[in-house]
Amino acid sequence: MVINMTADATATELQHVIDRVIECGFQPHVTGGSERAIVTAVGSGGSPVALETLKVTPGVAGVVRIAYPFKLASKLARSGRTQVNVGGVIIGGEEAVVIAGPCSVESREQIISTAWAVKAAGATLLRGGAYKPRTSPYDFQGLGIEALRLLREVREEVGLPVVTEVMSINDIQLICEHADMLQVGARNMQNYDLLRQLGKIDKPVLLKRGPSASVKEWLLAAEYLLAGGNNNVVLCERGIKTFESEITRNTLDLAAVALVRELSHLPVIADPSHGTGKRELIAPASRAALAIGADGLIIEVHPCPERALSDGAQSLNPDEFARLMKGLSAPIRPVATAWTAATASGG
Amino acid sequence: MVINMTADATATELQHVIDRVIECGFQPHVTGGSERAIVTAVGSGGSPVALETLKVTPGVAGVVRIAYPFKLASKLARSGRTQVNVGGVIIGGEEAVVIAGPCSVESREQIISTAWAVKAAGATLLRGGAYKPRTSPYDFQGLGIEALRLLREVREEVGLPVVTEVMSINDIQLICEHADMLQVGARNMQNYDLLRQLGKIDKPVLLKRGPSASVKEWLLAAEYLLAGGNNNVVLCERGIKTFESEITRNTLDLAAVALVRELSHLPVIADPSHGTGKRELIAPASRAALAIGADGLIIEVHPCPERALSDGAQSLNPDEFARLMKGLSAPIRPVATAWTAATASGG
């Protein structure tokens, strides 16, 4: 249940609503702040019917039942769309943002040259893996703390805030000291232990969709973060597992981006690199993602993809990335209308 | 194997190549005509090694081995992209085209009012089902020949060429007399008996992707049409079956549109109505489809979706469709670059 307060509700009226929510057996979450407060009642033990009587209480503009099980992540829980500030860069604002960088940090030379190159091409955030979740225990697992130090160094030098993946609750503190945004990888989307700990930090979290997670499950994973108190959550569609895996690595579910915008106030970006796994498809998929409403893109760029220690096949080199960036502002293909077509065939 | 002839190859040289292809155990398919002929050698019984010696033959520009099993549908089999003429409307040209209309033809009044409405909004082709493939034998199966007559009548009156589905080889002749393009539905994509018959007609065919067909299987279904002699084939991505079916009906595989353009010379359009099954997602998915390279869209429009005899939940009413058409020419969201962002955060 979501209780929308009026714009001129007093602090006393708000407190009364909060008290009633607790009496009815729910936990209250208050958002909205200065302008217009919203109280979300969460928990499954309470009485929704009792809560509905709040609609005639002074200071209450309305009471809305939320059909979907995600409450804080629901569009109804907030009056506008959430904007997340990552080291000064806003995700979810009017402009889309591009996060770029290598799959893994491999050396100082590699990460700094990539950082300058993606900045020159227009990226505003740098990605780079320090801890890598790998299917095989024998594959390269990332440089760990050494990579974190390089990322912090490069951030200062190049001036791009940094996004990097967190795999263990033991690493959260350390990564918070070195990076501007923590990424939860697709395989950890339902690692609830990790989500609960990340709900308590004050750094933004990039939550990738699990390879077989429904949109509902994905928003419920975000709900773990929000229910823990961390409102700075950005979602990332990165392709789902389907029967089609011979040519493309995953199936990029772009309609899910539009669906998230229908259901939630959280910003959502797309990862066409993992989402397609095929170099030739990354640029067109990036355009489509922005056209369907994505708040940004995250793209793998490596100075020398064929020598990358991970994900080389889906990484762009700096030149390809620069071309992709230029293509993002090209107009969408025009549509023949009955009139233009009539003219054409009449000619 | 594809043998590209030089621009100045003589008829004798071409005939020699054709003879060699047959001697080597393949069937020759010649395309390209006036400008620059291309000979495709098909069949699995021949000797590719023997054929490769053709590359030093007079009049031959080059010999290319095709890795994928679709040969005539492959990009390598033709020097440019195919354009398909449907009653005067070109699919695959510079401009994208929009096919619109109801799932099923239900009455004269319904189809004519829809036709005028979609034309006014800018559609250049009319869709409407006469024979409907329905999961249950007890659901409405279409008006059949009565619907075909109405479609022909409306085509004359409104001036939009007509696309309609064919389900039975027995109906091909009749539909050819009434419509401008025959659609093969998703469930019949691997109905090879139907494909073989449609390979022999001279009307264009719209081949929908099967709900669990890989892109390779889809292009091989097109290959049946091309191998039969019908070069006027348009592909249509309409969503695939995945684990996600609670909120959306199918998963629209937009990257497959880009992939088809990488692999084949055939035009490819998208069906965001079936592809998402959810009214709110149709307009954003349409924009994304054009952004990723689709040659057009096919969209369900019904004068009164809630009373439609089939697919009401995913049909737009004429006003919604007109808004969608206007939105197609809106610019893609701008991207914040390192410079604009610096300015913003510096303010």
Added chain:
Amino acid sequence: MVINMTADATATELQHVIDRVIECGFQPHVTGGSERAIVTAVGSGGSPVALETLKVTPGVAGVVRIAYPFKLASKLARSGRTQVNVGGVIIGGEEAVVIAGPCSVESREQIISTAWAVKAAGATLLRGGAYKPRTSPYDFQGLGIEALRLLREVREEVGLPVVTEVMSINDIQLICEHADMLQVGARNMQNYDLLRQLGKIDKPVLLKRGPSASVKEWLLAAEYLLAGGNNNVVLCERGIKTFESEITRNTLDLAAVALVRELSHLPVIADPSHGTGKRELIAPASRAALAIGADGLIIEVHPCPERALSDGAQSLNPDEFARLMKGLSAPIRPVATAWTAATASGG
């Protein structure tokens, strides 16, 4: 809605019920015959509420609403399980049956040696493809009528009834003259034109599940056959398309066999050859299919799998098949109980 008549209902009482069903806006289907008639009311236009009043009518034992959209295929539509007689062999009786033979009929020698071999090993029905649905138009498409003649010849000589696939409505008559059971392949499960024609014949039909068909869609495909008047329908689970296709070709959905037995009165068999696509898994999967309730198995056997013109990788040779047949009667692995385990660990 299903109206169960009492065992002693008179013909007049039955006729009265039939008339009422029509008055209420449904079409009546009568089954059960001599013993205890069952009237199924089909169609979506009628009034179920009106029909329910029939429960107090003389001769009526009860009226049951069917929640699932398949009516004639539903367990509720018949008092026992259906048995289908294929040239004297009963599918759906107390004993399971095994259908075996090559993917395609390739020569007289090949089919006759296979027939004798599978009979010697215990198979009671012979399979063999005359018309093959192939993904590529350039693959071997079957010997057609020549194969049908060979199958008929071998049937006489060896004494095994014959099952073969039908792909075109034009071939139905011819196949009926040569074979004992017509198979609808997975790709044609929703070829409604074919299903409607097969609903009119008096030969049994083996209906394979489509690679992405839900159990509900599969039973609705069977409903097309039953609604057409053909009650001799056997279902066949043959594996579905999932994300797992690297090692196995399909995912054999054995729980669907148990589910069909829960929902329907129709016999259901399993195809572990296509269902797994991997020779080593066929024998264990066959045992599991019988353990979960399958009424039989259909298994590919070829005298020389590595030379087979189609599906060699999943065909067994006659010796492997004979071993599989022997293994079917081996007891299931015993379970350690708390007592035996106590003894073991106490020793």
Added chain:
Amino acid sequence: MVINMTADATATELQHVIDRVIECGFQPHVTGGSERAIVTAVGSGGSPVALETLKVTPGVAGVVRIAYPFKLASKLARSGRTQVNVGGVIIGGEEAVVIAGPCSVESREQIISTAWAVKAAGATLLRGGAYKPRTSPYDFQGLGIEALRLLREVREEVGLPVVTEVMSINDIQLICEHADMLQVGARNMQNYDLLRQLGKIDKPVLLKRGPSASVKEWLLAAEYLLAGGNNNVVLCERGIKTFESEITRNTLDLAAVALVRELSHLPVIADPSHGTGKRELIAPASRAALAIGADGLIIEVHPCPERALSDGAQSLNPDEFARLMKGLSAPIRPVATAWTAATASGG
């Protein structure tokens, strides 16, 4: 690469092989112990060609290249099948074992009555959740440490070793003190941080397959445990996510059980409760799992399923479970052979 030593190889010969493996750039893992040592060379940086020369070294019986990326989990890495001892109960021996109990521990009364009931019916291990991974943060999350204490108490009283899930690396120590086997749930199958920590403990681990994990990915997750030094790993097939989710919750991939036995020496059990999510299918699926080669079953049993705090719809009550256990020893359905059928139709 796997180097099999001869039965009479000396310690010096073994040491020489180990040294060579290190020289060639791999890490050596030695298994087999007393009888016949096996050295597995893991890592991707070494030279397989150099290693192959070991085949002519004294004490070496043979050198095998392993095609699949899982090395220690591969069948080739061990001479027989692994048996895992869980508090005195052997998984992977001649007899299959049944693990039973409630989804969550809810109260002393509930867990103790269930334990006595499942023991009486023949189960030899008790399951019960203390920490529950739940899709929504608002659902019941388990009783935590209180549940662990109850499980230990019940274990002493009833005499059944206990299996319970671990979700956080912080809980590993505590759970090891209270339970006999730690379960990694499906959503954590690729939580590599957790797997690495569990590789270091000396308690057995039950590793559930992820809902969209291929068999290869699953065995690689087991490889993390084995590479860490924990050889007591049991795999558990629990159903995968497919397009079919309307009637059944997951698709139980029983062929994967047979496939694991082909590829690996590790024991593998099946979970028909989660695997089907439908009460009526659990008993037949259990029989099929044993028939296909599963080393055991894990089944949800609750004294009063309709009041269960989690997974009630797929839990059996004690009576249903007792019937299931009795059914496990029933013979598989007999197969009609050509002779019996001939007799039957000749009669």
